[in-house]
Amino acid sequence: MTPAIFILSTDAPLPHVFEQQAADGFVRAVRQDRLRDDDIASAAALITCVSVDQDDLIRRSAAIARMLDAGGRLAINGHVLRPYVDGLTAFVPSEEPRRADYELSRLAGHPVFDDIDVGALATNRGVAGFYGRGYNPPLPGAVALNGLGPRQLPVDWTWTRPQGGALFVHSGNDLWGVGDDPATRELLAERLVNWCLRRGNAEKAA
Amino acid sequence: MKLLAVNAGAAYQIEAVEGRYRSYFDATIPPEDIATTRLDAFDAMIVLCRTPAFRMEPHARRLRTYLDGGGTVIAMGECHSERWLPGIRFEPCETNFWWWLEPGADLGVRIAQPGHPLFSRLAEADITWHLHGFFTPPAGAEALVVAQGNRPILYVDEVTTKGRMVLTSLDPFFHHGHHFMPATTRFLDGFLPWVREGMAG
Numbered sequence: 340m341t342p343a344i345f346i347l348s349t350d351a352p353l354p355h356v357f358e359q360q361a362a363d364g365f366v367r368a369v370r371q372d373r374l375r376d377d378d379i380a381s382a383a384a385l386i387t388c389v390s391v392d393q394d395d396l397i398r399r400s401a402a403i404a405r406m407l408d409a410g411g412r413l414a415i416n417g418h419v420l421r422p423y424v425d426g427l428t429a430f431v432p433s434e435e436p437r438r439a440d441y442e443l444s445r446l447a448g449h450p451v452f453d454d455i456d457v458g459a460l461a462t463n464r465g466v467a468g469f470y471g472r473g474y475n476p477p478l479p480g481a482v483a484l485n486g487l488g489p490r491q492l493p494v495d496w497t498w499t500r501p502q503g504g505a506l507f508v509h510s511g512n513d514l515w516g517v518g519d520d521p522a523t524r525e526l527l528a529e530r531l532v533n534w535c536l537r538r539g540n541a542e543k544a545a
Numbered sequence: 546m547k548l549l550a551v552n553a554g555a556a557y558q559i560e561a562v563e564g565r566y567r568s569y570f571d572a573t574i575p576p577e578d579i580a581t582t583r584l585d586a587f588d589a590m591i592v593l594c595r596t597p598a599f600r601m602e603p604h605a606r607r608l609r610t611y612l613d614g615g616g617t618v619i620a621m622g623e624c625h626s627e628r629w630l631p632g633i634r635f636e637p638c639e640t641n642f643w644w645w646l647e648p649g650a651d652l653g654v655r656i657a658q659p660g661h662p663l664f665s666r667l668a669e670a671d672i673t674w675h676l677h678g679f680f681t682p683p684a685g686a687e688a689l690v691v692a693q694g695n696r697p698i699l700y701v702d703e704v705t706t707k708g709r710m711v712l713t714s715l716d717p718f719f720h721h722g723h724h725f726m727p728a729t730t731r732f733l734d735g736f737l738p739w740v741r742e743g744m745a746g
Contacts, residue, residue, distance in 0.1 A: 395554055430556065
């Protein structure tokens with residue numbers, strides 16, 4: 340199976356929660372400056388972290404489109420500020436957020452979050468705000484998965500691209516670092532990879 | 546003072562140079578363009594928090610030439626400046642993100658030179674959020690902020706090169722650019738005007 344490419348955008352190595360996935364051949368970590376357009380276009384999927392160089396991605400948007408055209412998947416973490424996929428628009432930060440604005444609620448089922456108490460993901464050591472502090476605006480036709488605060492702002496969503504491929508968008512700190520439970524973090528990482536590769540319970544869900 | 550920003554393209558860096566602080570920067574380039582940019586057209590360059598060292602290391606020699614020509618390089622936190630600037634000794638530390646949860650807790654960050662012009666703009670609360678590591682500056686360098694027993698976390702070095710280096714392990718652009726932690730915005734509100742006005746010491 341062609342692995343998902345985890346784009347390394349800092350000096351840090353692949354997050355340890357992905358080590359087993361990498362050992363099993365499901366994930367390959369590639370430093371962003373060494374990633375060729377052909378690597379992107381031929382990838383099964385890409386996983387980005389909050390530090391991804393978006394000025395670089397926008398220059399490679401044609402290669403990303405080719406990957407999606409071929410049915411590839413893109414898992415985005417963090418704040419989108421460049422439209423490296425057609426239709427993406429800039430992150431909308433919450434204005435003067437209060438504690439209640441960080442509460443999370445499930446809006447739709449999805450294999451990445453199934454059976455996980457998303458309410459427990461909203462805090463780290465009782466402190467809220469890591470999960471999300473605003474949202475990347477969903478594209479038309481996207482399915483909102485989790486909502487932030489009383490207005491249920493779409494902090495997580497998926498989108499099946501009409502021309503092919505799909506996006507999973509988490510508009511906050513890297514998904515594998517949220518909440519306090521290490522087992523849940525590992526589970527989220529594993530499921531994100533499964534979704535990217537259409538494996539297991541993520542086989543069909545966009 | 547003409548200021549060049551090195552922006553590695555992360556959301557928090559883009560937000561920093563295109564948002565609230567955009568008027569402070571005369572130009573913005575990615576690290577790779579250091580090789581082709583006339584650095585001496587700028588009085589100072591600032592490398593934003595969390596710029597990957599692997600993108601700065603190829604330019605170490607050019608940065609040294611710029612410094613020896615009288616330029617100023619400001620290297621912010623979490624960008625491993627010890628790997629691409631001369632004379633830096635840095636010891637990272639494990640970051641306690643939760644110190645403030647304990648009532649009355651003190652991270653131990655202190656202003657080392659209260660009479661320094663930078664601190665007419667910044668109070669102790671504006672330099673206190675996290676610790677990422679400590680420097681051992683060379684003799685003759687000036688420590689401006691210290692933490693946990695007089696260990697420098699922000700200093701000015703005018704002795705290692707013919708120019709000036711401002712080094713810190715504080716990472717305000719990261720948090721400000723992530724819309725997180727008001728102290729970091731207050732820090733930049735004071736720090737960037739000080740830089741822009743020539744870094745009076």
